[in-house]
Amino acid sequence: MVAGKLAITLLTLGLLWHSVVADAATAAAWRGLLTRTLSGQGRGPVLAALLLMPLNWGLEAWKWWRLARHLEPVSFRRSFRAVLVGLTLGFVTPNRVGDYAGRIMELKSRRLDALGAVFLGRYCQLVATVAAGTVGLLYFLLRFYLPGYPAAQLGVVALTVVLNAAVLLPLYHSELLVAAVQAVKPLRRFSRFLTIMPTYPARILTDALLISGLRYAVFCAQFGLLLLAYGVQASAGPATAAIAGTFLLKSLVPSLNALADVGVRELSATHLFGLLGEPVLPVLSASLSLWVLNIAVPSAIGLVFVLRLKVLRKRKQSRPEAAEAV
Template sequence: MIRARKNIKIIFRYVIAPLLGAWLFYSLYKQIKGQPDLRESIHLIKEAPFGIQAWKFWLVISLVFVNWGFEAKKWQVLLKTLKPVSFFTAYKSVLSGVALSINMPNRIGEYGGRILYIPEGKRIRAISLSIAGSISQLIITLIMGCCGLVYIIFYQGDNHTAVMGLPVFWLKTLLFLSSSAAVIIVLFYFRLSWLIKLIEKIPAAAKYVQYISVLDNFNAKLLLRLLYLSFFRYVVFVIQYILLLQVLDVSILWINGFWIISILFLVLAIVPSFAIADLGIRGKFSTELLSFYSTNTVGIIGTTFGIWFINLFIPALAGSLLILGIKLFKDNS
């Protein structure tokens, strides 16, 4: 059974994921080839750091530090219940997590990277803290995504082919499922102690309670603080996206852009992705959603890839250097 599962994972990672990624990138290529004024759009991308709206481009770059700063603050707040660390250490820990997660399905490697700065005896318990932080971000993504769906459904009125060619019925179905999931997760989030009590009653799992017992120290004030930080990080992320869309001449009102991007984040949170296919999935959904408001496919795809490169690849590169530094330090010791 274990070997079969391992083989399935290998097939998904090295066969299905590359094929899916290739198909998605080919689909995006076809869309780009059909883009009106293709040369002008590509020229605009090249001039982004130096053109009239260059200040917006550099503001997007600057907001990367704010984006991950909120995540680092969340991690620092979480660790206070286990092993207090400085904000700088929390920041390095988060970047290390990004480095290990970028090449793994749904970024699960993030937990392994973060615990590198935690004493060995507390690392497993730190993973449960990281999961709690991820849940807080997921809650914000679900709630804001649901708000985006409400906006689109009412904005479209009686149009039966609203977004991505989907009838309003399916958008309402997605809204119902997402809002239901949000309610359930919020209830679970504010009752983490229930999870501990439930596991204690399961003989086979009772021995693992010691690793998640730290969650019992979470009170409503701390959990709300995590949600506030998650919300501010979310807003920064959306602002980055909208600014880069404007730099690349994708004409869209702020209000429309905000809620469409919220739906995009909702979809990306729901759809499982593999490392190789993730960028293609982002590009595909971005073009389908934003092309409803703009025909500048090159600008939309350029924004999607730019946000991925700025917010994930560069921090992952920095995190890789930090991990290398940890390894060299240990080797020298």
């Protein structure tokens, strides 16, 4: 167990070093951010984006707390710790599957059921991302790619509505997701982990979805503040559409780890903001800085909890419910 913790620590620190210091583009963006802050240019927006970081992950912890309480009594403090541990473990694993491990290890029982709960929370975030992102991409399709084609415009609008309905429906009828997984032979062995999902009442699902929406708004606000700090001059409406489209395109591309997300987000952001006439460097700098603030820094903080993590807990047979919520 000690060797595993040490390996995770070294790998995480190595990736952080490679991302923030060794990689020339990221290092230049970070130096530019520090220079602007220390010189007074963009100081307010950058500090505001930084202050939103704990709110961002606090909302994620709140969402996990709402979902985890359906499985066992759990405190918000433990939920926040689980989110940071999951973020750190997810930093070094394909498609951030370590996020699942980090959260379930903080629970004391029903850990297999917790896999379905984590998936449910991520699905709620996907619903929010798809809802905003499809509207953002719709703006670019209508303005830049389909002007003068009213039939095609009507078609993509209808497709947007259908797509959002198709994504939202399984959230409140998760038995459809379970059935879909069972129908695919290679995935069938995972279906038992998802059987907990249909037991969640609509009230908890709606809460999780609303929290996901709030967290998405915080993400957008951070990106907007960093774009402002770096001197991007796009109007609020088109800029919001570009931000939403960027987040959607990033979420649709599987990644090897959190480091791989950087390239996907930067490519999407520079393309969409390029259509608005914005230069590449300010957009690239803002996007890289967003990654540092929301992924790299919290992952480093989460290392403290990873090193203190007790993977194998001694289960006490008669433990009052109050003691469950540490």
